[in-house]
Structures are given as C-alpha cells and as structure tokens.
Amino acid sequence: MDLGPGRRLAPLRFVLPDVSEKNQEGKRTARERLAAEREKQRTAEKRRRALIVGASVVGVLGLAAVIGVVAANAGKDGEDASGPFVGPSGAQGKDGLVIPVGKDSAKSTLTVWEDFRCPACKSFEDAYRSTIHELTDAGKLKVEYRLATLIDGNMGGSGSRNAANAAACAQDTGRFPAYHDVLYQNQPPETDDAFAESGKLVELAKKVKGLDTAAFRRCVEDGTHNSWVVKSNEAFQKGRFSGTPTVLLDGRNIYQDRSMTPAKLKQMVEAKSGG
Missing domain, CATH: 3.40.30.10 (Glutaredoxin)
Structure with missing residues (x-):
C-alpha cells in the first residue's frame, strides 16, 4: 500500500507464546501432583499401620482377657471340685x-x-x-x-x-x-x-x-x-x-x-x- 513519499508500512510482528515456560509450568504442576499423591500414600500407609497396631493390641488384650477368664474359671472349678476337706465317718489310715x-x-x-x-x-x-x-x-x-x-x-x-x-x-x-x-x-x-x-x-x-x-x-x-x-x-x-x-x-x-x-x-x- 502506498502511503505517500517517505512512508512505509511497519513490518508485522507476531508474539509467539514461550513454549519453554509452559513446559516448565507443566513440569512444576506434575511434580506438585506427584508430591501430593505421595503424601496421600504416606498418610494412607500411616493410617493402615495404625489400624494394624491397634488391632494387634486389641487382639493381645482380648487374648489376655480370655486367658484370665479361663484361669479364673479353672480356679473356681478346682474350688468346686474339692472345697473344704471332710472325710467320711470312721475312715482310717x-x-x-x-x-x-x-x-x-x-x-x-x-x-x-x-x-x-x-x-x-x-x-x-x-x-x-x-x-x-x-x-x-x-x-x-x-x-x-x-x-x-x-x-x-x-x-x-x-x-x-x-x-x-x-x-x-x-x-x-x-x-x-x-x-x-x-x-x-x-x-x-x-x-x-x-x-x-x-x-x-x-x-x-x-x-x-x-x-x-x-x-x-x-x-x-x-x-x-x-x-x-x-x-x-x-x-x-x-x-x-x-x-x-x-x-x-x-x-x-x-x-x-x-x-x-x-x-x-x-x-x-x-x-x-x-x-
């Protein structure tokens, strides 16, 4: 286009997005997601371990309680089986x-x-x-x-x-x-x-x-x-x-x-x- 003497069109310039910057942003987001996922896994693992330990403790305590009851009953059975010593009349030896x-x-x-x-x-x-x-x-x-x-x-x-x-x-x-x-x-x-x-x-x-x-x-x-x-x-x-x-x-x-x-x-x- 002729704009008259001494005038020219300025060349068109296209600003392209910075691809490297986007790649860095994408990598950063992926790292954050990975870190978040790992943290989630660590939290789940801690919770799982806590449940296992808790169940073990309950199991041990339950077993101890059962043993205690059996022992107590065994003692009672012994008392019921014998009681105070009373011999029959006229027994000798x-x-x-x-x-x-x-x-x-x-x-x-x-x-x-x-x-x-x-x-x-x-x-x-x-x-x-x-x-x-x-x-x-x-x-x-x-x-x-x-x-x-x-x-x-x-x-x-x-x-x-x-x-x-x-x-x-x-x-x-x-x-x-x-x-x-x-x-x-x-x-x-x-x-x-x-x-x-x-x-x-x-x-x-x-x-x-x-x-x-x-x-x-x-x-x-x-x-x-x-x-x-x-x-x-x-x-x-x-x-x-x-x-x-x-x-x-x-x-x-x-x-x-x-x-x-x-x-x-x-x-x-x-x-x-x-x-």
Whole structure:
C-alpha cells in the first residue's frame, strides 16, 4: 500500500507464546501432583499401620482377657471340685483315706483300690463279692477300700468322683458295703458318665434300706466329701499302681496273680486265721 513519499508500512510482528515456560509450568504442576499423591500414600500407609497396631493390641488384650477368664474359671472349678476337706465317718489310715469293712482283729487285710466307673473293678467285684462278704462276716478278713478317679482322668467327666463321694456319704450312715455293691451292680458303660448325675446316685440309694434320707441326698448333692476323694486319688497316683483295681492281700498284689481265684483267696485267708 502506498502511503505517500517517505512512508512505509511497519513490518508485522507476531508474539509467539514461550513454549519453554509452559513446559516448565507443566513440569512444576506434575511434580506438585506427584508430591501430593505421595503424601496421600504416606498418610494412607500411616493410617493402615495404625489400624494394624491397634488391632494387634486389641487382639493381645482380648487374648489376655480370655486367658484370665479361663484361669479364673479353672480356679473356681478346682474350688468346686474339692472345697473344704471332710472325710467320711470312721475312715482310717494315713490322712483318713481308708474305708474299713470287717473287724480290726482279722488276721488278714485286703486292700482294694477301686474306681466306680472301672469295668475291671466291676468284674473283680462280681467274681469275689460273695467270698469277701463271707470272710469279713466271719471276722477272718478286713478290707480296706481306697477310692480312685482314674476313669474321670482318662475318659473325662466326674462320675468316678461323684460316685466315690456318694459312697463316702453312705459310709457316714454305716451303709457303705451295701451301697458299694449297688454301685457296681448298676455300673453304666465306661463311656457313659451317668454317675456324674446326683439324681442317679440318689436313685440307687433307694436300693439300700434306710440310706435314702435328706442328709444323704444333701451330702451327695453338695459334694461334701469331694475333697476327700481328690486326696484319695492323689494317694493312688503317688502309689504308682498300674491301674484299677489294685488288690493287695497283706501287701501282696494278688490281682496280678493269674492263678488267683475266689477259692484260693479263701484258702489263704483261712490258713492265716487258723481255719
């Protein structure tokens, strides 16, 4: 375009944006975003760790609480199982752990370690019962009954202990021999802890004349002699016997003698008593 003499158009100038500046700005923004993301991750990680630690602490405290409750209950069970030591009337021997049957003047003494849940004990009683009664009634044999709770320990439950306590309650009334026999004659299968039930033990007491009284029922239900039973079983364990029954005639283990029979036992006792 002609603007006249001496005049010219000024050249057009285009201002381009500074690309390097934009790149720097973009990089700066990206760095900030990355830094923010990292900070977010660090915060999340801290929170996660805090939760794990908190859960661990709660778990430990919960476990400690459970252990404490179990320990406390175990202590209570021990107290319920034993209680104050009360031996049965007329008990003899060290710590009063022997229930005697027969005359003290008898020349022979038969010591019988038994468990009322023990099938082998029932077999022994069924085979030797009449012979033992004959010899004790004749004043030739004294029997020292000592009670254990071996089956409770092996099979679980409390029938051995509860039956032994009930037998001790019968001893208080002078009816131990008869009730002892009734328990074996009505022994449940080894895996059946029926003797753990007080009602069952009281029901069987009706088979013994004069035993089913309020005092007997209270003795059975309260576990009056449980502590005595526990101590008797401890004596059995300390004796390191092979099992129940353990039958000693004047200290000699005759139950392990395969040649022993009721007739042979009678012969041995009568020979010592002079016929």
